[in-house]
Amino acid sequence: MKLFNSSRHTLALALVSSVLVAASSCTKDLDRVPTYDLSTETIYKDLAGYQAVAAKVYSGFAVTGGQGPDATTGDIQGIDQGTSDYIRQLWSAQELTTDEAVIAWNDPGVQDFHNMNWTTSGVFVRGLYSRILYEVTLCNGFLSEATDAKLADRNITGNDATTARALRAEVRFLRALSYYHALDLYGNPPFATENDEIGGTTPPKQISRADLFKYIEQELIAIDADLVAPGQNVYGRADKAAAWTLLAKLYLNAQVYTGTARYADCATYAKKVIDSGAYSLTTRYANLFRTDNNTSREIIFPIVYDGKRTQTYGGTTFITHAAIAGTADANWNPARYGVGGGWGGIRTTANLYQQFPDTAADSRGKFVTGGQTRDIVLQTDFKYGYVPIKFKNISSTGVAGTDPTFVDTDFPMFRLADVYLMYAEAALRGGGDQGLALTYVNRVRTRAFNNTAAGNITATNLTLDFLLNERSRELFWEATRRTDLIRYGRFTGSTYLWPWKGGVAAGTSVPEFRNLFPIPSADLSVNRNLVQNAGY
Numbered sequence: 001m002k003l004f005n006s007s008r009h010t011l012a013l014a015l016v017s018s019v020l021v022a023a024s025s026c027t028k029d030l031d032r033v034p035t036y037d038l039s040t041e042t043i044y045k046d047l048a049g050y051q052a053v054a055a056k057v058y059s060g061f062a063v064t065g066g067q068g069p070d071a072t073t074g075d076i077q078g079i080d081q082g083t084s085d086y087i088r089q090l091w092s093a094q095e096l097t098t099d100e101a102v103i104a105w106n107d108p109g110v111q112d113f114h115n116m117n118w119t120t121s122g123v124f125v126r127g128l129y130s131r132i133l134y135e136v137t138l139c140n141g142f143l144s145e146a147t148d149a150k151l152a153d154r155n156i157t158g159n160d161a162t163t164a165r166a167l168r169a170e171v172r173f174l175r176a177l178s179y180y181h182a183l184d185l186y187g188n189p190p191f192a193t194e195n196d197e198i199g200g201t202t203p204p205k206q207i208s209r210a211d212l213f214k215y216i217e218q219e220l221i222a223i224d225a226d227l228v229a230p231g232q233n234v235y236g237r238a239d240k241a242a243a244w245t246l247l248a249k250l251y252l253n254a255q256v257y258t259g260t261a262r263y264a265d266c267a268t269y270a271k272k273v274i275d276s277g278a279y280s281l282t283t284r285y286a287n288l289f290r291t292d293n294n295t296s297r298e299i300i301f302p303i304v305y306d307g308k309r310t311q312t313y314g315g316t317t318f319i320t321h322a323a324i325a326g327t328a329d330a331n332w333n334p335a336r337y338g339v340g341g342g343w344g345g346i347r348t349t350a351n352l353y354q355q356f357p358d359t360a361a362d363s364r365g366k367f368v369t370g371g372q373t374r375d376i377v378l379q380t381d382f383k384y385g386y387v388p389i390k391f392k393n394i395s396s397t398g399v400a401g402t403d404p405t406f407v408d409t410d411f412p413m414f415r416l417a418d419v420y421l422m423y424a425e426a427a428l429r430g431g432g433d434q435g436l437a438l439t440y441v442n443r444v445r446t447r448a449f450n451n452t453a454a455g456n457i458t459a460t461n462l463t464l465d466f467l468l469n470e471r472s473r474e475l476f477w478e479a480t481r482r483t484d485l486i487r488y489g490r491f492t493g494s495t496y497l498w499p500w501k502g503g504v505a506a507g508t509s510v511p512e513f514r515n516l517f518p519i520p521s522a523d524l525s526v527n528r529n530l531v532q533n534a535g536y
Contacts (some may be wrong), residue, residue, distance in 0.1 A: 013211045015336060017324035020355050023182055044145050047160040053142050053165045057174055058236070059234070061086045069406070072410035075134055078129040078522075083107070085314020086135065087303055087411050087479075089128040093185060093517070098491070099351035099498035100472065104344055104382040114379065115503035116510045117490075118517065120363045120536050126520035131191065132182050135514045139175035143168060144283055149320035151531045161291075163440040169226035173238040176219045177246060183212045183257060184483055187533055188515045190523070191215075203527040210258045213250065220247050230277025235294055235302075236410075238311035241276055243270045243303040245414040248422050256515075261477040262429025271432070274440070275301065281447050285363045288415065290340070291408035297415065303412040307393070307403030319477065320391045322346045325382055328424040338393030348386030348476070349499045350374050355473050362455060364448050365525045366390075376499050390477050417474050425467050438462050444474055464488070486515050 020336025043049045056066075065074030065080045074081035083089070094103040096113035103110055109125070109493050113116040118125050144166045182326050183188040191207035207215070220243045227233075229243035250257075251266035273279065282288050282298040293299060305315050325332040348367075353374060356365030366389040376384040391409055394402035401408035421444065424437035442456045449455035457466070468488050472481065482491060487528050490496035492514050498508030513535025 024231070040145055041131065041154075044150070044154060046154070047156055047163060050146065050164050050167055051154075053145075054171060055137045055302045057135070057142055057171055057431055058304075061174075061308065061318040062305055062315055063312050064314065068288070069313050076127060076130045079123055079130075080107075083124070084127050084131060085312050085318070086315075087320045088314030090181060091122065091319065091477075091479045092124060093128055094482045095477060098481040098485060099349045099501075100476045100481045101346050101348055102376060102379050102500065104348050104380050106380060111379065114500055114503065116514050117503055118525070120518040120521040120532070122520075123162070125517050126522060127328050129182075129186060129517070129520050132178050132185075136175055136182075136192070139171050139178065140194045140196070142171050143175070159512060166226055166228065169223040169529070170233075172219055172236045172419075173227065173246070176243075178217045179212060179216050179437070180250060181210060182247060183216065184253070185517050186519060188212075188531070189519070190527060190530060201524075203529055205529045206531060213254065213257045215248060217247065220250075226407055229278075230276035231297070236304040238301060239278075241273045242414060243279060244272045245300050245419055248419065248426075250272070252426060253420050253483060256487055261429070261431075263426040263429045264427040265431070267423050267432030270426065271418045273416070273419045274423065279419075281416055281443060282307050283447070284396070285447060285450065286366075289391045289397075289409060290394060290396045290414060291392075291401045291481075291499050292395040292397075293410050293412070296412075298415045299410070299412045300414040300416060300419070302412055304410050305407060307401050307406040307408045311403075311406040315407070316391050316393075316409045316411050317405070318413075319346075320393055320407045320409065321405075323387050323389075325371075327370065331368060334439070335400075336392075338400040338404070339407070344382040345388045347376070347382065349376060349385065352388070352476055353386050355469050361450075362448050362473070363450055364476075376505075379500055388477060391447045413479065417447075418478075418480070419470075420444050421467060421471050421474065424462070425471075428462065428464055428467065434459070434462070441470065441531060444470070448474070459536075480493070491515055502509030 043053060062085070064076070064084050065071055069082065071081060072248055074084055076084045092113055096103055097116060102114050109118065109122040111125065112122055146164060151164055153227055156164055156376040187209045188206055189212070191212065192204040224240060224243060227243055228239045230239050233239040248266050248269040251269065254260060254262035279300055280297045282296045287293065288296060288298060294302070303315065304310065305317070319382035321339055321343040322345030323333050324337055324339065326342050326344035328334060332342060353367060356362050359365035359367065367463065368387040368389060372384060372386050373384050374386055378384055380403040393407040393409060420440035423432055424441050426432050427434050441462060445455040445457065446453060468484060471484055485491035485496070492510045492512045494509035499507055500507060501507035502510045513533070516533045517528055518533050518536035522531060
């Protein structure tokens with residue numbers, strides 16, 4: 001579970017976490033001042049320095065700062081460090097806003113997600129926005145120092161230069177991924193690259209959603225030649241298949257992002273991943289969410305967590321602990337999850353539970369129901385709502401993780417089953433082979449039904465509605481649901497309701513402008529180039 005060798009990874013976490021190594025600030029509230037007396041020449045003096053900073057860029061998706069999870073502050077200011085982790089913030093925006101998750105806590109702003117009444121000043125709206133743009137800033141800082149000219153000036157040549165250029169392609173992928181999340185969640189964010197002035201007096205300009213789509217597309221295509229072949233990179237680092245998967249996601253949602261459908265392109269890139277042969281479905285579904293999921297050949301790009309080395313109260317630590325009751329009883333034993341206690345936070349609505357007509361046969365449909373009610377009478381009481389059994393801090397053989405608080409399980413950002421289902425949807429929307437789509441869907445369902453044909457469907461069953469439901473069954477709690485519902489036109493409006501949508505127990509219509517989060521008011525106040533998203 002190492003991105004680089006351990007000493008270099010540690011160096012990145014310890015030295016670079018608070019340093020904007022010549023980084024271009026994407027927005028005024030992220031214009032950070034280095035807290036270490038280090039210069040770019042000191043940090044980037046050799047290949048090891050580049051590897052250390054690249055490790056920091058990767059770790060920006062997993063940890064909240066370089067001082068540990070209990071430090072007073074992290075990389076992002078104005079939000080509790082424990083809640084500011086990239087994956088926790090992304091997960092909350094993508095899951096708590098939908099039928100797949102509710103939360104019991106009353107932290108300021110957290111209930112706004114499911115009630116869909118967030119505001120421009122909400123701490124979580126700004127926290128996610130800042131986390132995404134901070135990650136872009138880290139990427140820009142690395143890339144500004146990784147040009148061929150600067151490598152040559154520092155006498156980084158031969159194999160070391162080749163390695164540095166490959167890292168450059170990976171960091172461009174990470175920036176594209178961050179900008180993809182900005183595109184999907186905020187639509188029209190401020191925009192900067194490594195070519196923009198650092199800490200200048202002119203704040204970054206806003207980019208339109210269509211132009212940001214084009215930029216991400218061009219970046220992912222441009223780096224293809226420099227990325228490692230599918231399945232050949234160190235685990236946890238990006239390869240060609242990771243970029244192809246992100247392109248497939250981009251194209252699947254192109255109609256939403258640009259007004260022009262790109263389903264044939266989605267199918268093309270999904271099939272490139274599949275046909276590479278580098279990835280295969282994990283035999284047992286549950287093992288995808290265990291501490292040794294780093295051995296899975298299904299996970300194309302993970303966010304890597306380690307209970308001893310990447311400690312955070314976000315990520316899979318949050319997802320695992322928050323789905324366990326705060327007190328142990330006949331229904332709840334935290335040790336079964338490999339942790340020392342539960343946080344009594346997240347459950348699901350009846351809508352997800354009802355997606356599984358046969359929870360005994362479908363291995364994905366496992367829920368804690370004892371001591372829980374199916375219907376959510378009150379969002380802020382953990383006992384209301386069944387709880388999916390998904391992420392655990394134990395291995396596939398039942399061995400507990402290395403730490404009872406901080407979870408070892410990696411978060412699967414991209415995996416093959418999602419690629420199969422993306423191809424199938426693109427095909428049904430006119431972009432691919434529907435016969436092949438059926439084959440791919442049944443591969444996913446065969447695994448779900450314990451590697452039997454019991455759950456296989458026919459061509460007649462394969463409809464767009466079926467695929468939306470199948471994506472929920474397969475990918476729930478993996479931060480895809482909000483995007484899927486928007487693509488289907490069911491996130492806002494009254495076409496599809498779920499408990500407490502819009503803050504009403506039975507669910508109610510929500511205005512269409514909620515398909516995007518707002519640009520935080522704090523950023524609007526310091527950047528005259530920004531225009532608020534419609535409706536806010």
